[in-house]
Amino acid sequence: MVKEQTNNINDLCFHFQPGQYVSYSGFGVCKIVALENRTFDGIHEETYYKLCPLDNSHSTYYIPFSRANERIRPLLTKEQIYTLIDEMALEKDDNSQWCDNSRQRRGIFQSILHNDDYREMIQMMRSLHQQAEKKRSSGRRLSAADEAAMHSAESRLYQEFGIVLHIQPDQVHNFIKDRIAGSNK
Numbered sequence: 467m468v469k470e471q472t473n474n475i476n477d478l479c480f481h482f483q484p485g486q487y488v489s490y491s492g493f494g495v496c497k498i499v500a501l502e503n504r505t506f507d508g509i510h511e512e513t514y515y516k517l518c519p520l521d522n523s524h525s526t527y528y529i530p531f532s533r534a535n536e537r538i539r540p541l542l543t544k545e546q547i548y549t550l551i552d553e554m555a556l557e558k559d560d561n562s563q564w565c566d567n568s569r570q571r572r573g574i575f576q577s578i579l580h581n582d583d584y585r586e587m588i589q590m591m592r593s594l595h596q597q598a599e600k601k602r603s604s605g606r607r608l609s610a611a612d613e614a615a616m617h618s619a620e621s622r623l624y625q626e627f628g629i630v631l632h633i634q635p636d637q638v639h640n641f642i643k644d645r646i647a648g649s650n651k
Contacts, residue, residue, distance in 0.1 A: 481535070482515060487629050488538040490527060492580040495520045495541070495625040504528060520625055539582070541630050548645070550584055555646040557592070564593055568609060575615040579622070587619045594619075 482488060482498050490496045496517035505511045506528070513531040515538070529537050542550075565571040578586045594616045598608050608616070624635040633641060 482538065482540075487520075487541055488517070489541060489582060489622075489626060490517055490519070490529070490538050491536075491582045493519060493527065494622045495629060496527065496538075499526075501531070502528075520629075521621065541626055542584070544630055547627055547630055550588065551642050551645045553585070554588055554592075554642070564597060568611065572611050572615070575612075575619075579615065579618055584623065587623060591616060591619050591623070 484498050484500050486498050487495055488498060496519045498515055499518050500516045502514055502516055503511050504514050514528040515531060515534055517527040517529060517538070519525050519527065565574060575590060578590050594608065594612055597612070598616075601607055607613075620639075621635075624638040627633075627638045627641070628635040631638070631641065
């Protein structure tokens with residue numbers, strides 16, 4: 467359990483450890499670089515997790531220790547990833563609903579990406595893939611906003627799955643396809 471917050475980092479018993487990879491809600495996979503006492507307002511010193519996102523090594527996020535459980539979570543386990551993939555194999559392709567209003571759809575996608583729920587994210591990706599196929603058959607493409615949402619979802623999912631499964635993010639798509647193909651035999 468977490469102790470009362472103190473000014474001495476060494477006195478803290480914390481859940482997340484430096485060197486650990488975590489998912490930072492809405493921002494993707496980050497590595498915890500350190501636990502530091504900082505004074506951002508010039509008055510109050512507080513303990514922060516210092517995070518470095520995998521997709522942008524030039525950025526740094528500081529998450530207050532006291533609010534870490536609201537904003538960061540441990541990465542999924544292998545078993546959780548396998549369950550998600552197996553659930554994908556069981557779902558029918560026609561289960562996804564498409565919002566025709568592009569402004570509403572963009573809001574829905576942003577909410578899904580911010581909430582960090584992989585089931586919703588996978589459903590969103592499935593819906594986008596289906597729409598891309600429909601548009602491709604008529605010589606059209608997804609909108610730039612839809613493409614960006616797809617890229618963000620894939621990037622986050624592939625990063626986390628890649629780290630946990632010890633494969634490169636660009637190999638995750640084929641890993642998922644192979645697992646689904648194996649479960650459909």
